[in-house]
């Protein structure tokens with residue numbers, strides 16, 4: 354059996370790693386990762402494929418008789434990879450380009466939520482700077498300005514003053530700093546509370562919720578500094594009580610699935626709701642993503658005990674109602690090691706030390722995994738691994754409770770070094786403080 358995972362981050366390493374574990378108990382599987390990273394190239398059973406163009410991926414899947422393909426990031430989904438695979442009769446897990454608008458257009462997503470009664474912050478959409486400025490003056494600060502299109506994590510400004518808010522509107526609508534993505538903006542009510550990530554697998558008719566998680570978006574300790582793709586995560590998210598879980602399934606996940614079906618575009622793929630949980634327990638959707646989160650995937654996969662190949666087969670065959678996912682009771686916590694200059698201009702080529710001295714990934718009692726993201730084998734010295742992207746590694750540990758998982762993750766992370774390495778030292782702090790209270 355051959356499988357294909359599209360992408361090159363920590364998310365894709367974690368997915369491929371979990372598929373590979375399934376293969377050890379089922380039957381031999383070769384898992385191609387396109388284009389992959391140093392971590393996926395070094396693991397036995399995984400093979401990197403230096404392809405990113407959609408027609409070439411389709412051709413590869415056809416020629417190699419790939420059983421099914423999983424899409425990691427949003428860019429290929431926005432480019433129509435699922436439509437192209439299906440048109441060629443190839444099995445793939447992800448939403449169509451049309452359905453992916455839930456992530457690729459904030460305006461579409463907000464209007465969709467409004468049409469289907471899914472709880473979300475009040476908002477208005479503008480392409481005229483004058484009207485946007487006028488609206489800001491009416492609403493006051495704090496307020497949130499979001500580019501309509503995909504902006505690689507740079508499209509959201511949480512403005513604490515009106516001056517910042519006006520500047521964000523000018524940057525997007527007048528100076529065109531985000532290009533087409535910022536040619537329209539959504540201006541949204543500022544919400545207070547605790548964020549959580551709720552991710553489900555959807556097959557068009559049925560949904561299978563995955564374990565809950567929480568991500569730390571800001572670069573620096575204490576949730577300070579610029580927004581990033583995510584500097585660390587843990588699973589489960591204690592803020593999501595069983596009662597809230599049931600409400601989120603009903604009011605958000607099923608509501609979105611039903612809404613998409615009513616609009617003639619049944620949703621397949623991972624559906625990720627970024628939620629704000631208010632102090633009074635109210636839930637609002639901050640955003641939908643049409644993929645798994647990164648680094649949420651790393652901690653979710655670390656806890657998944659079920660066979661991922663089996664889950665995926667049900668997902669692509671429309672039978673997710675026939676399976677359940679089983680989770681490790683322990684907490685998984687992942688700490689991201691990011692490159693110098695991340696998130697603005699990450700430096701490449703710094704040699705990463707300490708990886709080969711860590712206990713073997715294959716040890717059965719192993720309670721940690723180092724997932725690779727922006728890494729590459731050095732061009733000249735193939736023994737060396739160098740930084741090759743913004744987020745470089747995600748050190749993920751499993752332990753009883755978030756405090757011990759945090760301690761273990763940092764014990765391992767502290768053994769890895771590269772010039773300019775940035776990492777937060779407080780991943781898990783919300784859950785740990787909640788526990789203290």
Ligand code: AMP
Nearest residue numbers: 474497509511541542543544627639640
């Ligand atoms: P988004 O891409 O829409 O999830 O926004 C990125 C980040 O900005 C979120 O993870 C939040 O931390 C923050 N954010 C987005 N919308 C709001 C809002 N309405 N109120 C407060 N913070 C927000």
Ligand code: GLY
Nearest residue numbers: 582583646647648
């Ligand atoms: N970690 C947040 C995301 O993947 O969007």
